[in-house]
Amino acid sequence: MSPDAIKRIVLPGLGLVVVLVLWTVISQAVAPDLPSPARTWTESRRYVLEPFFKDGEMNQGIGRLAFYSLVRVAKGYALALLIGTPIGFLLGLSRSFHASFDPIVQFLRPISPLAWLPLGLVIFQKSEPAAIFTIALCAMWPTVINTAVGVRSISQEYLNVGRVLKLSRFKMLTKIIVPASLPYVFTGYRLSLGLAWLVIVAAEMLTGTPGVGGFLWQEYNSLVYSHIILSVVTIGAIGLLLDRLMGLVEARVKAG
Amino acid sequence: MSYLEVRGLEKSYVARGRTTHVLGGVDLTVDEGEFVAVVGYSGSGKTTLVSLIAGLIAPDGGTIVLDGARVTEPGPERGIVFQQYSLLPWMTVYDNVALAVDAVNSGKRPAERRRLTDELIALVNLTPARDKRPRELSGGMRQRVAVARGLGMAPKLLLMDEPFSALDALTRATLQDELTRIWGERRCTVILITNDVDEAILLADRIYPMTPGPGAQLGAPIEVGLPRPRSRRHMSLTPAYQKARQALVDFLRSRRGAA
Numbered sequence: 001m002s003p004d005a006i007k008r009i010v011l012p013g014l015g016l017v018v019v020l021v022l023w024t025v026i027s028q029a030v031a032p033d034l035p036s037p038a039r040t041w042t043e044s045r046r047y048v049l050e051p052f053f054k055d056g057e058m059n060q061g062i063g064r065l066a067f068y069s070l071v072r073v074a075k076g077y078a079l080a081l082l083i084g085t086p087i088g089f090l091l092g093l094s095r096s097f098h099a100s101f102d103p104i105v106q107f108l109r110p111i112s113p114l115a116w117l118p119l120g121l122v123i124f125q126k127s128e129p130a131a132i133f134t135i136a137l138c139a140m141w142p143t144v145i146n147t148a149v150g151v152r153s154i155s156q157e158y159l160n161v162g163r164v165l166k167l168s169r170f171k172m173l174t175k176i177i178v179p180a181s182l183p184y185v186f187t188g189y190r191l192s193l194g195l196a197w198l199v200i201v202a203a204e205m206l207t208g209t210p211g212v213g214g215f216l217w218q219e220y221n222s223l224v225y226s227h228i229i230l231s232v233v234t235i236g237a238i239g240l241l242l243d244r245l246m247g248l249v250e251a252r253v254k255a256g
Numbered sequence: 257m258s259y260l261e262v263r264g265l266e267k268s269y270v271a272r273g274r275t276t277h278v279l280g281g282v283d284l285t286v287d288e289g290e291f292v293a294v295v296g297y298s299g300s301g302k303t304t305l306v307s308l309i310a311g312l313i314a315p316d317g318g319t320i321v322l323d324g325a326r327v328t329e330p331g332p333e334r335g336i337v338f339q340q341y342s343l344l345p346w347m348t349v350y351d352n353v354a355l356a357v358d359a360v361n362s363g364k365r366p367a368e369r370r371r372l373t374d375e376l377i378a379l380v381n382l383t384p385a386r387d388k389r390p391r392e393l394s395g396g397m398r399q400r401v402a403v404a405r406g407l408g409m410a411p412k413l414l415l416m417d418e419p420f421s422a423l424d425a426l427t428r429a430t431l432q433d434e435l436t437r438i439w440g441e442r443r444c445t446v447i448l449i450t451n452d453v454d455e456a457i458l459l460a461d462r463i464y465p466m467t468p469g470p471g472a473q474l475g476a477p478i479e480v481g482l483p484r485p486r487s488r489r490h491m492s493l494t495p496a497y498q499k500a501r502q503a504l505v506d507f508l509r510s511r512r513g514a515a
Contacts, residue, residue: 157342160312163330165359165409175355179346 035226043226057210058218062234069200069211070238072128076135077196081189084140088147088188092181098148109141113199117206127207131200138199142191150184151177186253190246197239212238258285259323259445260309260413266317267304278304280471281318284464286413286445288323293448293456294474295504296466302449303339305466306417309447310334323412332360335411337402337419343390349401350386353377356408376404379438396427403435407442416448420455429488432458440485453508457500458488465507475511478503 020037027034035043044062046053051063090097091105113134120130120137158180162172204213212231219227265282268275278301286292296302307313309320311330320327322334335356343352354373361369377386380400390398399419406414420428432455439446439459450456456463457480464474481496491497 155341157338158344160330160336160338161342161344161355163312164310164334164336165332165356166330167359171359175347176344179344182346 033225035229040226040229043224044230047227047230058215060210060215062212062230065210065212065215066234066238068209069204069213072131072204072209072211073135073196073200076132076199077139077193079132079136080140080192080196081143083136084143084188084192085147085185087140088144088185089151089177089181091144091148092151093177105141105144108137109145111138113138113202114206117203121207127209131203131207131209134203135196135199139192139196142195143185143188146184146188146191147181150181150188153184154180183250183254186246186250190243190250193242193246194239197235197242201235257321257324259288259290260284260286260447261321262309262318263320264318265305265308265315265320267301267308267313267315277470278472279308279315279469280473282472282474284447284474286447288445289443291439291446291448291459291461292477293450293460293463294466295450295453295456295463295508296472297468297508298451300466300468301472302451302466303417306336306415306447306449309413310336310415332356332409333412335406335409335414337399337406337414337416339418340395340398340422343398343401343405345390348387348389349377349382349393350374352390352401353404353408356405360408360410373408376408379407379441380404380434394427395423396431399423399431400434403438407438407444412445414444414446416446418449418451421451428452428455433488435459436484436486453501453504454488454492456504457482457497458486458491463500463504465504465511467511475507478507 023034024036024038027036027039047062051061051066053061054064087101087105091102092098116134116137117130120133121127124130124133154177158176162176167175200211201213201216203209204211205217208214208217212234216228216231216235219225219231262282262284265279265284267279268277270276282305284292284294294302294305304313308315309327311320311327311334314328327334344355347355350373353376354369357369357373357376361372364372374383374386377383380403382397382400382404385393385397390401393401399422402419403416406416420431423431436459448456448459460480462477462479464477467473467475478500480500482491482494482500
């Protein structure tokens with residue numbers, strides 16, 4: 001076996017085995033309520049092997065639940081980009097806009113989704129728009145900040161080209177400012193997607209909407225602990241997949 | 257009055273409370289169709305002079321008048337070939353040149369603008385690289401694109417700020433030869449900023465030596481009495497070349513001792 005194959009397959013496999021062993025030990029010796037890996041698998045098998053079955057609103061295959069969550073995240077994330085990108089460009093382009101709104105951005109940024117969600121429920125009176133509102137509000141900050149930084153770090157040489165050519169404001173934006181800041185913007189998009197996925201669980205837990213997060217909380221209340229682990233693993237796997245996909249898109253953009 | 261008249265140009269920079277006096281009263285004239293070089297040591301304020309004539313920065317004192325009009329802001333009638341890194345990396349060679357051509361020919365039809373752009377790319381021998389991006393090109397090819405873009409502005413005055421200084425010696429020589437050919441075809445008014453005495457003599461009609469900063473000034477211009485077309489092979493043996501070179505080197509050496 002080549003050293004490369006050892007690095008790529010054997011070592012990550014070893015890491016997984018260590019985690020499974022630790023998990024088994026903890027479930028046997030420390031926390032008897034925690035299902036062992038084997039029990040988790042037996043109790044979750046149907047959800048994984050028939051990922052799209054539907055017995056009721058809250059009893060569905062994991063693929064179906066993940067799909068609901070992904071659709072919700074997609075909506076919130078789209079809203080985050082739609083609002084966050086122009087704000088980022090304005091912050092980067094205009095000194096007075098920056099002076100007016102940067103303090104507010106810095107103030108809102110660290111607020112947890114758990115704080116936004118009740119406010120969303122108050123504003124929208126319904127759980128679905130409240131969840132999307134929360135995702136958008138929490139996920140947009142990396143896009144806002146990276147876009148602003150991207151605009152500010154455009155090399156003076158590029159801007160001088162536009163000044164010498166006396167490009168119109170619109171051409172300056174479309175031909176120079178947007179393409180020059182695009183790598184930063186996409187870094188923001190990738191980080192925002194990670195956050196959006198992070199928020200979905202909290203939003204679904206609090207609103208009880210069907211999805212991976214809602215399922216997790218319901219199964220906790222029904223004392224089916226193995227399904228909590230199933231949800232956690234699903235959330236992790238999808239999060240990783242989303243990050244990798246966005247990483248590919250980002251690399252594409254950076255390569256020009 | 258000359259085509260370009262620069263009178264008593266002053267510029268200082270203030271950084272962290274310290275004032276650096278860069279230009280201390282620069283006088284310079286260029287006639288229409290003339291090729292003028294400014295030669296000086298690195299860091300003496302040559303780029304500041306170009307930025308001022310381009311209108312990218314404002315002088316503290318003095319005036320710049322081109323073709324009867326006072327220079328107050330940047331504009332394509334003073335085209336620039338920057339030192340390096342000024343091509344837009346997300347655009348192809350064609351798009352980089354077309355950006356300039358389209359900016360100054362907005363009244364012309366798209367087909368005509370395309371023809372002008374392709375003509376410029378052919379002029380700098382880059383037709384095979386037309387659809388490549390800057391990062392796929394060598395340093396020499398990139399500077400050819402920059403020259404084509406500068407000419408694409410159809411400028412009254414073309415400013416070249418050490419356009420070949422980042423290139424290796426062989427590539428630099430090739431581009432200098434190309435520039436003599438292009439200038440022979442186009443006959444535009446040029447100011448070339450350089451730290452290379454031989455480059456200045458090969459290309460220019462007149463050469464202004466620059467004193468080292470702070471408070472840099474230009475010495476009396478030296479006429480290059482060499483007939484055109486010039487060839488670097490025979491040039492160095494002629495008395496006219498040796499006379500111009502001696503005058504430049506003497507000026508630059510004597511001023512450096514004082515600094």
